[in-house]
Amino acid sequence: MSDPQTLLLVDGSSYLYRAYHAMPDLRAVPGDPTSPATGAIRGMVNMLAALQKEVPAAYAACIFDASGPTFRDALYGDYKANRAAMPDDLRAQVAPIHEVVRLLGWPLLCIKGVEADDVIGTLARHAAARGLRVVIASGDKDLSQLVDERVMVVDTMSGKRRDVAGVTAEFGVPPSLMVDFQTLVGDAVDNVPGVPKVGPKTAAKWLAEHGSLDALIANAHTIKGVAGENLRGALPWLPTGRQLVTIKTDCDLSDALAGFPDAIDSIAVGAQQTGALRDFYERYGFRTLAHALQAGPDGATPAQAGESATAVAEAAQQREVRYETLLDWEQFEQWLARIQAAPLVALDTETTSLDELRARIVGLSFSVEPGSAAYIPLAHDGPGAPEQLPLDEVLARLKPWLEDPAAPKLGQHVKYDRHVLANHGIEVRGYVHDTMLQSYVLEVHKPHGLSSLAERHTGRTGLTYEDLCGKGAKQIPFSQVAVEQAAAYACEDSDQTLDVHRVLWPQLEGEPKLRTIYELEIACSETLFRIERNGVLIDAGALAAQSRDLGQRIVALETQAYEIAGQPFNLGSPKQLGEIFFDKLGMPVIKKTATGARSTDEEVLEKLAEDYPLPATLLEHRSLCKLKGTYTDKLGQLADPRTGRVHTHYAQAVAVTGRLSSNEPNLQNIPIRTAEGRRIREAFVAPPGRLIASCDYSQIELRIMAHISGDEALLAAFTHGLDVHRATAAEVFGVGLDQVSSEQRRYAKTINFGLIYGMSSFGLAKSLGIGTAAAKNYIDRYFERYPGVKRYMDLTRLEAKERGFVETVFGRRLVLPEINSPNGPRRAAAERAAINAPMQGTAADLIKMAMVQVQQELDRERPEVLMVMQVHDELVFELPEGEREWVRTEVPRIMAEVAQLKVPLLAEVGFGSNWDEAH
Structure with a gap:
């Protein structure tokens, strides 16, 4: 039922941008990049449908900005001057969006000369004065100034709700002071200056102390320091700034709304125009939406084989849900039978911790069909918690199904759930789908959390963990959440996971190359679970000794720095460093910060270190402090006290290239270029009677470059087993292979790897310490000798601009959102990424393929050999001495044979005995 006391105002201009960025690159003719884009249209339809369900208002309007100037442009010529032009693809979708909004029954307002915010403000004030409740749907914080006891702003994308208390908590001032607050802070989005260097905290503090902007201005002479000077300097501007940021609430809307302000009825929600809407959907390729209209209100049925993803999303938005809480054995047995008979089951765990190796189960949820899910509470111990089924017995009854590889299971980030169930002695088999990895393969550049996926692909929003448990110091454990609330949350998670899968999986099925990558990611997830579970032994004593040594060297370097400077000082203070460097020691100023201060950042220190001893000492000091704080002090603390092993967490769905990342500890960033960094690897050890083995790909990205580019000279160097850097030096410097000097080989190595990363002549000059002209000459000579590489780079840039993405050798799609950006530096960075991403991504695919195949062979032949780490292009093992020969021959063979390239x-x-020795 629509609420006759509620007016819903949608910030349409905000929504259309969000729809554009949230949706994939949909086309009226799927797969045809020349066909009109429809993603923003489809996203807008989804978002409005979800909003109507969440806020069932009798009165509503969708408000858009009209083209052309407003009073603010006349008031301030640079108003919104820094805004980028609307992307062409989006501009072409604005008129169809306006059309479909009207066809859906929404009143639409787009008033010449009046900004959307001012229309919203005017309508909100009049409706609130008539006693209506007003809900404004927008992510724009500026609208917070309209909030009062009857007006609230909701951001459905983030779940944020700004009522009076919410605004006060978020900004530190009540809504009544938001105009004053915004005047002081300014608005970078609209290019409205505030008081220089005054941020939200200072603005809130001043307004709390003085009560209003006018009172602050009257007492500006009492404000001390630089902030006070800046305030006094901005006084002539502040009245103009206040006019610019103030949302008008008295606009004349009579031309748009007959009888305004009394005729609120003119923005009552109308019926959708079914026939015209069906024609619209057909015209823009939304055939399942059109079919649902033909079939009537019940036409959007659960997806069967062949039904498209958009139909599933439509059904997900409209249906009722049936969630059950299982508190007795009869209910449990009924659901167990459903689970055992289902073709696919979504499974989710609720636990005591985010640390997957220590987390214990609080409850389990399952979903076997859309809108139907069950929650089994097992360890809730909060006030009023009901009697629950015994955890151990429930898991014992579920174990045969959980460990059955023929029982297909689905999850969101299944590696976590594998660990949690393994903590209870259950090794889950049969995980065939993971919605997080589906999203990662299909839309790598977007968020992959379940709430984002559900809203983006099904229009559904739901409860958050914070809704149930709270935040910060007051957050309660999940076990203390009331069972009925926990059940709603947990069932929703499983149900949404099933919904998202039913949208994403058909898309993967329709893209054979992406489906292959997805299947690799699923297999990789299982292998990573094994690696994380194994962990690697740490020599805590060796780390402690290294920490002591580093500590002594750090103290010695501090003393050395004081002696050079002629005084003690804070080595971490940019202000004191600036005074000593530039005032006392007369070093040249290399660059300044954004605020005009003399910079002493890492880049400046490196440049000054070429000529001055103090910056060199500081660089060494910083490097050793980082090693000590990040690794030698911390690694031992991360080890499991029972086993002495560290268990890193590998994140699959993070790097856009497909590379893995690791944390707690981060194994990818252990420095190996210094003796101190390499020494840290000595602490990764084998237990008595066992060995560490390290097997890594040799020059993998250069080999991939040879394969992708097809350059004859580069292919020949690898095919004949030549030292590729020596071969490159011979080509670039025009000498025989046996005449290449070590310096020439070093130059060639820098060129080889630099060009892979899109390095410019300026960057090469900096790396080699030579002039830009000489660096350009080297690059030109390189491309003369390797024309295939140059051709690959040029073609890749062009293809990336046309398609918006590049691909790895195996079909992983690497999206480049900025490849056609009007911003020069961003576009240039995207072009560099376009060249490098296929090589980094292919290397990532290869190491994942190797990891999976090696683990499968270990399971079959050598279960005593444990894979304990994956770092960049390297696999690390722990093995009995007796398995040395097998690992020596078989692991390199498997890794070399996972794919057939041109080289x-x-x-x-x-x-x-340790990782450093093996490396």
Whole structure:
């Protein structure tokens, strides 16, 4: 039922941008990049449908900005001067969006000379004066100034609700002072200056102390320091700034709304125009939406084989849900039978911790069909918690199904749930789908959390963990959440996971190359679970000794810095460093910060260190402090006290190239270019009677460059087993292979790897310490000798601009949102990424393929050999001494044979009692 006491105002201009960025690149003719874009249209339809369900108002309007100037442009010529032009693809969708909004029954307002915010403000004030409740749907914080006891702003994308208390908590001032607050802070989005260097905290503090902007202005002479000077300097501007940021609430809307302000009825929600809407959907390729209209209100049925993703999303938005809480054995047995008979089951765990190796189960949820889910509370111990089924017995009854590889299961981030169930002695098999990884493969550049996926693909929003447990110091454990609330949350998670899968999986099925990548990610997830579970042994004593040594060297470097400076000082203070560097020691100023201060950042220190001893000492000091704080002090604390092993967490769905990242500890960033960094690897050890083995790909990205570019000279160098850097030096410097000097080889190595990363002549000059002209000459000579590489780079840039993405050798799609950006530096960075991403991404695919195949072979042949780490292009193992020969021959062979490129893959293995020895 629509609420006759509520007016819903939608910030349409905000919504259309959000719809454009949230949706994939949909086209009226799927797969045809020349066909008109429809993603923003489809997203707008989804978002409005979800909003109507969440706020069932009898009165509503969708308000858009009209083209052309407003009073603010006349008041301030630079108003919104820094805003980028609307993307062409989006501009072409604005008129159809306006059309479909009207066809859906929404009153639409787009008033010449009046900004959307001012229309919203005027309508909100009049409706509130008539006693209506007003809900404004927008992500724009500026609208917070309209909030009062009858007006609230909701951001459905983030779940944020700004009522009076919410605005006060978020900004530190009540809504009544938001105009004053915005005047002081300014608005960077609209290019409205505030008081220089005054941020939200200072503005809130001043207004709390003085009560209003006018009172603050009257007492500006009492404000001390630089902030006070800036305030006094801005006084002539502040009245103009206040006019610019103030949302008008008295606009004349009579031309748009007959009888305004009394005729609120003119923006009553109308019936959708079914026939015209169906024609619209057909015209823009939304065939399942059109079919649903033909079939009537019940036409959007659960998806069967062949039904498209958009139909599933439509059904998800409209249906009722049936969630059950299982508190007795009869209910449990009924659901167990449903689970065992279902073709696919979404499974989710509710736990005591985000640390997957220590988390214990609080409850389990399942969904076997859309809108139907069940929650089994198992360890709720809060006030009023009901009697629950015994955890151990429930898990024992579920174990045969959980460990059955023939029982297909689905989850969101299933690696976490594998660990949680393994903590209870259950090794889950049969995970065939993971919605997080589906999203990662299909839309790598977007968020992959379940709430984002559900809203983006099904228009559904739901409860958050914070809704149930609170935030910060007052957050309660999930076990203390009331069972009925926990059940709603947990069932919703499983149900939404099933919904999202039913949208994303058909898209993957229709893209064979992406489906192959997805299947690789699923297999990789299982292998990573094994690696994380194994962990690697840490020598805590060796780390403690390293920390002591580093501590002594750090103290010695501090003393050395004081002696050079001629005084003690805070080595971490940019202000004191600036005074000593530039005032006392007369060093040249290399660059300044955004605020005009003399910079002493890392880049400046490196440049000054070429000529001055103090910056060099500081760089070494910083490097050792980082090693000590990040690794030698911390690694031992991360080890499991029972086993002495550290268990890193590998994140799959993070890097856009497909590379893995790791944390707690971060194994990818252990420095290896310094002796101190390499020494840290000595602390990763094998237990007595066992060895560490390291096997890594040799020059993998250069080999991929040879394969992708097809350059004959580069292919020949690898095919004949030449030292590729020496071969490049011979080509670039025009000498024989046996005449290449070590310096020439170093130059060639820098060129080889630099060009892979899109390095410019300026960057190469900086890396080699030579002039830009000389660096450009080297690059030109390189491309003369390797024309295939130049051709690949040029073609890749062009293809990336046309398609918006590049691909790896195996079909992983690497999206480049900024490839056609009007912003020069961003576009240039995207072009560099376009060249490098296929190589980094292909290398990521290869190491994942190798990891999966090696683990499968270990399971079949050598269960005593444990894979314990994956770092960049390297796999690390722990093995009995007796397995050395098998690992020496078989692991490099498997890694070399995972794919057939135009050049041979080469993997090299080493052994030792610790990781450093083996590397």
